[in-house]
Amino acid sequence: MSTILDLQNITTTVNVGTSEEKNILKNINLKINDGDFITLLGTNGAGKSTLLNIINGSIFPTSGKIILKERDLTNLSEVKRAKYIAQVFQDPKMGTAPRMTVAENLLLATKRGQQRGLHLRGLDRHLEEFKRETAQLPNGLNERLNTFVGNLSGGQRQTLSFLMATIKKPELLLLDEHTAALDPNTSRQLLELTNKVVKKEHLTCIMITHQLKDAIKYGNRTIILNSGKIVLDVNGQDKKTLTEEDILQYFTD
Amino acid sequence: MSLITSTIGQGLLWGILALGLFLTFRILNFPDMTVEGTFPFGAAICISALVHGVNPIIATILSFLGGMLTGLITGLLYTKGKIPVLLAGILTMTGIYSVNLRILGKANVGLLNKATLLNEKFLQRLPDNFPTIVVGLLFAIFIILLLALFLNTDLGQAFIATGDNEKMAQSLGINTDNMKILGLMLSNGLIGLAGGLLGQNGGYADVNMGIGTMVIGLAAIIIGEVVYGNLSLTARLIAVVIGSIIYRLILLLVLQLGFSTNDFKLISAIILAICMMLPLFEKKFHTRKLLKKGVTKP
Numbered sequence: 001m002s003t004i005l006d007l008q009n010i011t012t013t014v015n016v017g018t019s020e021e022k023n024i025l026k027n028i029n030l031k032i033n034d035g036d037f038i039t040l041l042g043t044n045g046a047g048k049s050t051l052l053n054i055i056n057g058s059i060f061p062t063s064g065k066i067i068l069k070e071r072d073l074t075n076l077s078e079v080k081r082a083k084y085i086a087q088v089f090q091d092p093k094m095g096t097a098p099r100m101t102v103a104e105n106l107l108l109a110t111k112r113g114q115q116r117g118l119h120l121r122g123l124d125r126h127l128e129e130f131k132r133e134t135a136q137l138p139n140g141l142n143e144r145l146n147t148f149v150g151n152l153s154g155g156q157r158q159t160l161s162f163l164m165a166t167i168k169k170p171e172l173l174l175l176d177e178h179t180a181a182l183d184p185n186t187s188r189q190l191l192e193l194t195n196k197v198v199k200k201e202h203l204t205c206i207m208i209t210h211q212l213k214d215a216i217k218y219g220n221r222t223i224i225l226n227s228g229k230i231v232l233d234v235n236g237q238d239k240k241t242l243t244e245e246d247i248l249q250y251f252t253d
Numbered sequence: 254m255s256l257i258t259s260t261i262g263q264g265l266l267w268g269i270l271a272l273g274l275f276l277t278f279r280i281l282n283f284p285d286m287t288v289e290g291t292f293p294f295g296a297a298i299c300i301s302a303l304v305h306g307v308n309p310i311i312a313t314i315l316s317f318l319g320g321m322l323t324g325l326i327t328g329l330l331y332t333k334g335k336i337p338v339l340l341a342g343i344l345t346m347t348g349i350y351s352v353n354l355r356i357l358g359k360a361n362v363g364l365l366n367k368a369t370l371l372n373e374k375f376l377q378r379l380p381d382n383f384p385t386i387v388v389g390l391l392f393a394i395f396i397i398l399l400l401a402l403f404l405n406t407d408l409g410q411a412f413i414a415t416g417d418n419e420k421m422a423q424s425l426g427i428n429t430d431n432m433k434i435l436g437l438m439l440s441n442g443l444i445g446l447a448g449g450l451l452g453q454n455g456g457y458a459d460v461n462m463g464i465g466t467m468v469i470g471l472a473a474i475i476i477g478e479v480v481y482g483n484l485s486l487t488a489r490l491i492a493v494v495i496g497s498i499i500y501r502l503i504l505l506l507v508l509q510l511g512f513s514t515n516d517f518k519l520i521s522a523i524i525l526a527i528c529m530m531l532p533l534f535e536k537k538f539h540t541r542k543l544l545k546k547g548v549t550k551p
Contacts, residue, residue: 056424058423078423078424079423079426079427079428079429080426082423082424082425082426083426086424087424089420089424093418094418094420094421095421095424096418096421097413097414097417097418097421097422098417098418099413099417100410100413100414100417104410107410108410108411108414108422108425108427109425111407111425111426112425112426113425113426114426116406116407116408116410116411116427117406117407117408118403118406118407118408119406119407120402120405120406121405121406121407121409121410164425
């Protein structure tokens with residue numbers, strides 16, 4: 001088992017030098033192995049989203065190092081890290097471009113992290129592939145490849161976001177409560193799809209969730225954050241025997 | 254008749270400005286006020302180059318390059334300087350006013366029968382006003398072709414994605430700052446070019462000729478959209494130029510009604526305001542019809 005992501009002594013402090021100074025993350029050390037499917041839990045303000053943002057590069061840590069497959073990413077921007085890391089956001093509107101078609105969105109995603117030059121985009125060459133990929137999804141996107149994404153439902157948009165994040169295999173997949181805005185059925189469908197794809201493609205994935213059941217059911221490893229610290233990190237058999245009561249103990253202040 | 258042909262020619266040349274504005278206003282999704290400085294800047298560069306005996310083709314290209322420079326300045330202020338884009342545009346526009354005065358040496362410079370792109374020998378055989386139409390049409394077609402091609406490249410798609418969903422574009426590894434700068438440069442390049450061509454067409458450059466150009470460009474874009482509705486991106490580019498011609502024809506009509514050219518700016522603003530409110534009126538209209546039905550049918 002090789003280490004994919006190595007977070008070393010990550011600390012994030014906001015409002016430095018004011019009375020509002022606060023440590024969001026306190027000296028986090030975390031090694032994530034190849035093929036880990038981690039469910040990340042924690043109360044509001046525990047630092048889950050900050051941790052994900054530190055990893056994707058949209059914010060920089062106050063101190064510490066971020067190593068991905070032996071490359072030091074600490075000072076790389078989000079745009080540069082996109083070559084290695086794919087994300088699905090909570091808000092379905094955030095992961096897709098509404099005035100572009102489903103196929104155009106997918107085409108953008110196949111070139112994640114690549115140089116984009118003055119070559120013709122070659123949409124037609126990819127249409128068959130997109131049809132095939134979308135046909136495996138639950139909500140009929142394969143019939144709507146030429147529809148503007150703004151006309152899709154939230155569930156369809158989020159399914160598309162997920163496909164966009166995985167169509168070019170990332171070294172690390174970050175899911176920030178990606179089913180939280182969907183109705184229970186659609187949410188279930190997308191979680192099942194996520195589980196299937198992560199296993200089949202052998203993806204390394206961190207998924208934030210607020211649903212304890214989902215955190216227990218999915219993945220091979222569970223991490224709980226509380227007040228900026230990792231208070232629980234279990235995998236394998238320990239994770240399988242984890243109960244909701246166990247988890248709730250770690251949620252107290 | 255000659256009034257109409259002259260109006261169509263003008264509409265085509267203003268259409269180039271509208272195409273430039275389309276890139277920022279519709280694709281990048283923000284209003285770029287640089288326009289009102291870039292337009293006279295393009296004209297000033299072109300006219301003073303011509304007055305100094307520069308070849309008309311080169312003078313026209315210079316107006317395009319000048320426009321790109323102003324776009325670059327606004328782009329850097331906006332992306333690197335973190336100045337809100339509206340203010341960044343106003344700053345560049347205000348600064349250029351002085352630069353234009355420096356270039357021209359005074360507020361208004363005429364061409365005094367110098368050779369221009371529009372009075373080339375082979376164009377002179379055409380009837381009155383047709384040289385403008387031919388030149389305008391050639392430029393419009395050429396620019397629409399190039400833009401359509403560009404928007405269909407990987408880079409062009411990244412540019413569109415930046416305006417459509419910046420957060421997503423970044424997460425896919427698109428450097429959105431560079432896309433915005435690129436868009437502002439292309440856009441203002443075209444606006445500078447329009448300034449150069451319209452300066453040659455009118456035979457002068459004036460430091461105040463930029464006032465109201467934003468409204469003219471937006472009116473062309475919005476009239477094109479109101480008339481043609483939902484279209485593919487390439488067709489929308491064509492609609493913008495047609496919108497520009499329609500807008501000129503509306504102005505001509507208003508003039509024929511007895512208004513003076515002094516009222517132009519007011520009329521421009523009113524036309525744009527009405528066009529922008531059209532969708533709202535339609536809604537109101539429908540609700541009114543419903544209300545009527547409700548009253549007459551118990």
